Amino acid sequence: MTTVFTILFDGVAYGMLLFVLACGLAVTLGLMNFVNLAHGAFAMTGGYICAVLVNNQGWPFFAALPLAFVTSAAIGAALERTLYQHLYARSHLDQVLFTIGLTFMSVAAVDYIMGSSRIFIKLPSALEGQFDLFGVGIGRYRLMIVVICGLLTLALQLILSRTRFGSRLRAAVDDPRAAIGLGINVPQVFAFTFAFGCGLAGLGGALSAEILGLDPYFPLKFMIYFLIVVTVGGSSSITGPFLASLLLGIGDVAAKYYVPKMGPFVIYTIMIVILIWRPNGLFGRTAAR
Amino acid sequence: MSAANDVSTSAKASSRWRVSEVLFWIVVLACPFLFPSRYLIMTDILRLALFTLSLDLILGYAGIVSLGHAAFFGVGAYSAGLLALHGIINEPVLALIVAGLAAMVLGFFTSFLVIRGVDLTRLMVTLGIALLMEALGERFSNITGGTDGLQGIEMQPILGMFAFDMFGKTGFWYCLIVLFLLFLLARRIVHSPFGLSLRAIRNNPLRASAIGIPVNRRLIAIYTLAAFYAGIAGALFTQTTQLASLDVFSFERSADLMLVLVIGGTGYLYGGLIGAVVFKMLQELFQAITPQYWLFWIGLVLVIMVMVGRARIHRWVLWLPNLVIRQIAGRKATVVVPEADAS
Numbered sequence: 001m002t003t004v005f006t007i008l009f010d011g012v013a014y015g016m017l018l019f020v021l022a023c024g025l026a027v028t029l030g031l032m033n034f035v036n037l038a039h040g041a042f043a044m045t046g047g048y049i050c051a052v053l054v055n056n057q058g059w060p061f062f063a064a065l066p067l068a069f070v071t072s073a074a075i076g077a078a079l080e081r082t083l084y085q086h087l088y089a090r091s092h093l094d095q096v097l098f099t100i101g102l103t104f105m106s107v108a109a110v111d112y113i114m115g116s117s118r119i120f121i122k123l124p125s126a127l128e129g130q131f132d133l134f135g136v137g138i139g140r141y142r143l144m145i146v147v148i149c150g151l152l153t154l155a156l157q158l159i160l161s162r163t164r165f166g167s168r169l170r171a172a173v174d175d176p177r178a179a180i181g182l183g184i185n186v187p188q189v190f191a192f193t194f195a196f197g198c199g200l201a202g203l204g205g206a207l208s209a210e211i212l213g214l215d216p217y218f219p220l221k222f223m224i225y226f227l228i229v230v231t232v233g234g235s236s237s238i239t240g241p242f243l244a245s246l247l248l249g250i251g252d253v254a255a256k257y258y259v260p261k262m263g264p265f266v267i268y269t270i271m272i273v274i275l276i277w278r279p280n281g282l283f284g285r286t287a288a289r
Numbered sequence: 290m291s292a293a294n295d296v297s298t299s300a301k302a303s304s305r306w307r308v309s310e311v312l313f314w315i316v317v318l319a320c321p322f323l324f325p326s327r328y329l330i331m332t333d334i335l336r337l338a339l340f341t342l343s344l345d346l347i348l349g350y351a352g353i354v355s356l357g358h359a360a361f362f363g364v365g366a367y368s369a370g371l372l373a374l375h376g377i378i379n380e381p382v383l384a385l386i387v388a389g390l391a392a393m394v395l396g397f398f399t400s401f402l403v404i405r406g407v408d409l410t411r412l413m414v415t416l417g418i419a420l421l422m423e424a425l426g427e428r429f430s431n432i433t434g435g436t437d438g439l440q441g442i443e444m445q446p447i448l449g450m451f452a453f454d455m456f457g458k459t460g461f462w463y464c465l466i467v468l469f470l471l472f473l474l475a476r477r478i479v480h481s482p483f484g485l486s487l488r489a490i491r492n493n494p495l496r497a498s499a500i501g502i503p504v505n506r507r508l509i510a511i512y513t514l515a516a517f518y519a520g521i522a523g524a525l526f527t528q529t530t531q532l533a534s535l536d537v538f539s540f541e542r543s544a545d546l547m548l549v550l551v552i553g554g555t556g557y558l559y560g561g562l563i564g565a566v567v568f569k570m571l572q573e574l575f576q577a578i579t580p581q582y583w584l585f586w587i588g589l590v591l592v593i594m595v596m597v598g599r600a601r602i603h604r605w606v607l608w609l610p611n612l613v614i615r616q617i618a619g620r621k622a623t624v625v626v627p628e629a630d631a632s
Contacts, residue, residue, distance in 0.1 A: 029409070083596065092354060092412075097551055098591065098595040098596070101587075102588065105592065107588075224416060227413055268420050272402060272417050275405075275414055275417075276405060
């Protein structure tokens with residue numbers, strides 16, 4: 001019985017991590033209708049920055065995390081201003097080709113700079129090991145992930161629903177033309193949101209080095225997972241992707257534990273079935289345009 | 290009545306063989322005599338050309354963006370490999386057709402998933418199917434040989450007469466003939482009323498269905514046919530290299546394929562063939578500079594192509610040939626940018 005809870009807990013931690021990694025994509029793909037397959041590249045950037053700071057420069061882990069966020073966000077903002085913004089109006093094929101190109105470039109560049117082997121981030125000793133809670137083994141690191149990601153999710157939800165920026169973003173997404181007419185600087189809102197999403201991906205990348213493994217092929221390996229979160233979760237709110245990430249996380253951990261040989265098979269099958277059953281996602285409200 | 294006549298005349302006019310097309314195939318035929326030492330790479334180009342032709346059928350003519358076309362390539366490759374390895378069908382041509390049909394069956398059943406939903410869902414579903422096939426290949430590694438791949442494939446002579454030689458000469462001619470026959474078939478299909486209706490669907494599915502085109506049935510048909518083509522390409526891969534490993538399903542293969550097609554241009558059939566030549570030449574070039582990191586350069590090519598604009602690049606490339614043609618054959622005889630790219 002306790003294994004069930006351990007799996008559940010690991011699954012939740014994994015799912016929350018996926019959510020932080022993918023929620024930036026939920027905005028670009030779901031709300032701005034831009035197919036950004038290079039999202040994983042930003043996550044990888046954050047992960048590697050964190051690794052370099054902690055392992056080579058001797059920074060404390062918790063100081064490196066914000067920097068991973070900031071750097072990824074800055075790179076995201078720079079790319080959005082120079083390249084991405086020209087592609088919003090282009091066909092999906094162009095967007096796919098462009099972002100696959102970016103992904104390939106990032107994979108090769110990181111391979112060139114950092115080498116192709118998997119990289120580990122030295123964790124503070126307080127985060128290692130696990131403790132027992134009513135007989136359920138709980139990893140300290142995973143607990144930290146649940147806490148951080150849980151707080152982030154709450155903050156995101158509050159920003160989206162309560163702040164002025166949140167309402168601007170929702171307006172810009174619902175009807176960009178009307179939003180411009182009302183004096184909202186839509187390109188600026190999109191640029192800021194894009195950068196923020198990239199920053200979150202970077203943070204997620206830094207956190208995930210321990211659990212998902214970080215190597216140059218990270219963007220390609222996990223691209224499908226991010227896409228699953230967004231397409232299955234739907235794009236009408238932030239809750240959809242969140243629930244989808246939890247489902248995916250728990251499902252993946254459970255599948256790997258109970259039917260290890262079927263591995264990824266289960267996840268892909270579930271995804272295809274869901275997409276056939278509800279093409280706009282499990283929690284989708286509006287039709288994807 | 291007269292409208293139907295108009296359509297059939299214009300379809301017939303556009304399906305007539307042009308001088309440039311004949312020239313193209315003459316150049317292709319001349320290649321083995323010009324570069325007799327490079328059969329292997331030329332065979333490689335032919336296989337890639339056939340595979341790209343298959344993607345062109347669905348992307349260029351029906352507008353289906355697929356990120357998982359390698360699934361059919363892989364099924365074809367493994368079918369051909371298994372048929373030869375276990376001696377079920379020893380005759381390569383027959384095995385080729387059977388392998389193509391195996392991929393076609395998969396294509397038919399997955400087409401129902403693909404026709405549902407919009408671009409994004411299609412991307413996901415095609416990608417998911419390719420990943421699923423890869424996971425299956427890994428799971429049943431006792432059949433597929435896992436990451437080591439199928440080993441010890443022995444090919445019998447084609448039609449019992451032409452044995453595969455170590456220089457790849459037989460393999461080259463075999464691929465060329467298969468490619469040419471399938472190209473003729475594809476050309477016939479896209480210039481038929483069926484092909485015209487596909488273009489109507491690509492340009493506007495809603496209008497197409499409003500004028501009475503059974504959109505879903507047409508998409509299923511072309512998707513299944515494209516799967517057959519991709520399966521044949523995969524089978525040719527196995528038969529000429531005597532190799533089939535899990536990377537036939539890889540995402541990079543599907544992504545490269547899109548690049549090849551985009552380099553060549555979509556929607557006029559020759560895009561795949563020209564793209565394959567340019568892609569392989571680029572690959573040779575980049576691998577000579579940085580063997581390990583050629584992925585970077587391929588990525589850069591993709592980014593630049595999109596940023597500059599595909600149609601614009603094709604116009605630049607065609608500028609010189611058009612200048613020459615205009616000098617020789619007068620003002621009207623120019624090679625135009627394929628319509629699919631212009632949009």
